Amino acid sequence: MSAEWVTRIRSNPLFRERAFVDGDWIDADGGETQPIDNPASRETIGQVPRLGAAETRRAVEAADRAMKAWRRQTAEARGVILYRWYELMLEHEDTLAAIMTLEQGKPLAEAAGEIRYAASFLKWFAEEARRAYGRTIPPANPDQHIVVIRQPIGVCAAITPWNFPSSMITRKAGAALAAGCSMVVKPASATPYSALALAELASRAGVPAGVFSVVTGSAREIAGEMTANPLVRKVSFTGSTEVGSELMRQAATHVQKISLELGGNAPFVVFDDADLDAAVDGAIAAKFRNTGQTCVCVNRFYVQDSVHDAFVGKLKERIENLRLGDGFDPSSEIAPLINQEAVDKVLSHVADATAGGAEVVAGGELDARGGNYVLPTLLTGVRQSMQVMQEETFGPVVAVSTFATEEEAIDLANDTPFGLAAYFYSENVRRVWRVAEAIEAGMIGINAGLISNAAAPFGGVKSSGLGREGAMEGLDEYLETKYLLMG
């Protein structure tokens, strides 16, 4: 199925196979390229330049030059350009979605949903740009005035993941550009085409050369230059906790400001007073979005003893009816995983759970098509010590355990070094407040399985990261506070 799409997409002007630096489409200095594969077929779609430190340095220097004029534009003028970028994304939604499905695998309708989600950050920050308010403070000395102003932090660097190839870029770049910063983006090696299409649209929208560049290639070399270059004043990363803490170490060299949106291990708690049908809907949404490859996807289900069998029965029926297929097949609801490594991890978590006594109620293995196609899986009788409860599985596996009391549920939910998202279902308003306050996570879905929204502050606590994206907090991340004492 995707073979016809490859031909169709490759001939579209938004499909670019060169990096975008200082307003120009460039190759690697030595002409090196790296192949990009389609997760559905494992066939190579095309190549992108394999840039390294030297080309990244040029992108950073261009960003530094370009920022001088960009920051002087009014917030409103920057907002107009961001809004145009937003409109262009929506005008080209179908093409952008197809590019994403081709390189990332997610079902086409879901990819189109991500394009709208990605565009919503540009709209949000186009409007938010004008709200970078400062303040005045009553002085202690009557002959003085204290004024606080907010200024763009400087050149920013972003390193973005493959699971959300567009929205994780616009969530960072929208905020940075609105604040008056410039940004150099290193997209995930697996999904550069969505980023390059965004660069083309940014340029058409009027984002000046150098203000937004996209460098494809060696993650180690590009990130190394981003953190070694003192012109870069802020690094924003979405990805694994392991890489995030390494970047944090590197960013310490020049005391760069850093935002990290890292791994999660989200609990989903179903209390005996929950609306079970709503909880099942929420579970499907929160677990199977992007085939389970989402940092905020549920990783651990805890269901109160008395409703366990009813909840699992309803969930089993829904999981067995989920349609797994090529993302370009309109009937597909879940899709192949990104690569073999992802498949191995998911299957090893299932194997570890079954070896420890968990029961496979649905799926639990590769689909007959093999490749990256893993069947949606339901495991019961899972214990807290199993890998599937301790580590982020990042795949279509529902692992269910039980609890007896509210206190036990909270302890189990918090029994992890991570704290990105958490979900719980209860119809008892007192319990809702108690549990929401007690769970250690940056974001909590209460009787809701989908929490992502440009207007809300996205981010985690504990080993899940630092800083927030989206909302007014997202703009703050790209602003410095300067205090003026006027005598």
Ligand code: SIN
């Ligand atoms: C992520 O998985 O990193 C982001 C998901 C989202 O924005 O909802």
